[in-house]
Amino acid sequence: MSETPRPADLIVFGGTGDLSMRKLLPALYHADRDGRPAPETRTIAMSRGGLDEVEAAWRWIDPILGERDSRGTPPEPYPAGSAGPASAYELVGRRGRAWHEEVPV
Incomplete structure (x- = not known):
């Protein structure tokens, strides 16, 4: 049985350093x-x-772009001037969050 993640504050000292950029921030993205x-x-x-x-x-x-490119996943197209692809709204919705504006249907 997996445990439900608990909220926390993660403080990164050296957040603009090489180790953070190469290892820590990509790992946080994946998590x-x-x-x-x-x-x-x-x-x-x-x-x-x-x-x-x-x-x-x-x-x-x-x-993040490097990871995407290494997988050969092309960016999802969306109309210029729009808020982005619908999948972006779905992605944040899976975490119980929402963008500030509604997705046009």
């Missing part, structure tokens, strides 16, 4: 995709060095 940790869990990353927002965003998303 979240698989329904762990609990939806209420928060991750807070700290760093001594500065990192502008754009660089931080790419350093965080690059490992």
